[in-house]
Amino acid sequence: MNDRHDDELDPVERLRAADPAANVEPSAGFTDGVVARAAADAAGEGAQAGEATPSETPAVADLAAERARRRNRWLTAAAVAASVLIIGGGGYAIGATTTGTSTVAGSAAPPISLQSGVGAATEQGVPQPDAAAGAPESSKMSAGSGATDRMLPYGYGRNVFRASGLSTDEGTATAYAYDARSASNAETVGALAAALGLSGTPELKDGGWVVGPQDGTAPSLWVGLDGTLSFSYWDPQLNPWQCAPDATVCEPTGTAPGEAAAIDALRSLISSAGRDAGSFEYASQVYEGSPTRTAQAWPLVDGQRTDQGWYLELAEGGIVNASGSLAEPVQLGDYPIVSEQEAFERLSDPRFGAQVMAMPFAAQEAKSAESAAPTEWVPPTEPPAIPADGTAISWPVNEVEIVDARLGLATQWQPDGSVLLVPAYEFTDAAGGTWSVIAVADSKLDFATE
Template structure:
């Protein structure tokens, strides 16, 4: 079960946040996430040597990969007409938003996120007003009915009709191979033969200095590529050299034998060619995906501002039957070249029709511990006075009142009623679609799911597959 608050009115100022939900792990704004990582990594230290060390990026490419990989497969949508939509422009969106199931296995649906420890739960906080990991920015929730309280769901005006709906699975067996790794590497101009190490197909050195590619053995065959030489923000790693080869303060180079000195890297900004922007960036990203063996027509494209003319970001969202699946490709361009690429290569295969419960039964499932008590996301997160919901809807919130000195809670009066807060939610709308889910085997599927909404715009999601078609014993 998951809950989010969709946007009742679009706001152009927050178009790039439409697909971001730091609470429930829906489709994030990859450009903003990457820019935030870069900005934090580039904060100056106290002196020249400290700044040089802080600017080192030997492991930075992995952090950026984790951000992009973590956005790869978080969330999903419903319906099917594979690749029937194609976006245009820098912010085209014709497909419906993804449906997300925030259960224990959905976070693992992002195979790449698993490998980078960047699953959907990493961005969620279950405690109100929890501080952010960096910068001191508070991320708070307006409502957490599962935190110190209980929620009662009531259906109003919904249907009792059952039915069937198609389910789909990603088939990594068709994509995880040396041939696939070689094809993607060749399309990116990366030399080298694929080699299998630790169950992962690798091309190029994995040192964060030279261009490299990884093909993961997860449920969606995640692929990641990064070229530090085209990263406007990257610095080469520091070098350790013998003290005897480093000039001392007196210029005599008389270091203590047997010890190494750290030579800070040269972090002078490099001259890089301008990248295509807007429609031109989208067109280039389509070419990149097609060359990598991806059906580029299956995706809806959005280009985002990078803040620098040398770099362009494009996100490609897989679409089925007019809805996004939650599978996302992220392409970063420098000049006409690819600086980084992240995505999923496993094709979708049909699983046939599955029985689905009625809308009223779906509401009842929200109170069923088998479906509704497996976790959840923050209803609406607030960052810097701007509330962001699951569809990226952003509204300005009033500044919080200043907090006084902490005091002990009041004493409990003998015989007084004991607090047991209950939130009552009346659900009046339902949308049947698909949600991404990872089976106990690690396979990733798109299964029928409902998005249930209340008149105030709050929405909850729950699996729609009938009990008889679910294996409750799996994983015991």
């Protein structure tokens, strides 16, 4: 193993790093415009938004065209963020502005994450434009990330874990790996391109398969040579938010397609790439006032959703953008796993870095209410007094009571870029939060740093 950061292995981060316009500053008023639009969408009101920003497309020649190409993705992400963060009365209002949401194929267990940092996955584990245009069902955040108490009720990682009744039985569990090379060929990419309405022979260049111009002027497909063979498709000609470069006002046009149409379009894409569309779970959303509808699909492995899913945005005229992973997971065999009790003990072992997966907002609101903090700031008239001799030093430690354990699978990126699905435990605490830790026994873990 080496010391590379996970972002170096993440295809989205690598694409962003390749963006020649990544460091371009937004125009005056851009931020205010996006925030105003997102807030208005969340409240069901119409509003104007500013111009767009560049994309992660590897070879962009025209910044103005690229801005127009990416505009709707910023608005989608901003609207979703508003639906999560603009909360009346301090409640957790996820999905408050969505309609027509449905899970078609059942209710499999959600993905487990071993990644640190916000944005390790989206709400349902589906990669969406700009890494995550979905609301976080499981906002994966490191227990030591330094988040504020408002966001993370467990403080800064000083935690004491308690549990009882956990199983001491060890065992084995199947691990998987994504077989990216099997799908990395002109036939698979060409079939996907044809399903998207693209003509032309796929070319292997600049670290990926490409079909269509990569300058944001026409429909294009990019398939990266990463461990999951992730792809991204975009059709600027169907973009309902498309604006002229010098436009000061730009309103989206069109009516959002129905739920069945969006899901059927996504199922067709999945089938075109040689995947079994019946082995996915599906859902669809539309945001109030949006001329497009989104659909998501999560591959199921051992009854659990994985976080390498598919995403599609559909307008009246067809598919505006789509993304996903072409590689299928294949079995690596059975691995020895530790018991629930031993995995619980790993929560306090710095080698395993316990991850907070879901944060109990309701419990945090109750905690805030109990603190009886003043609702109005009163300016001080003098600095704090010097503490008395022998004053105890504040060092808050959170007591976390574990009440349940679940064995599942979590994505793990290897130093060579390959991607595994490894056995992992998800622990639920008494406040409703969840924590995750790898379940594989020490004998099958490589602790080397080089």
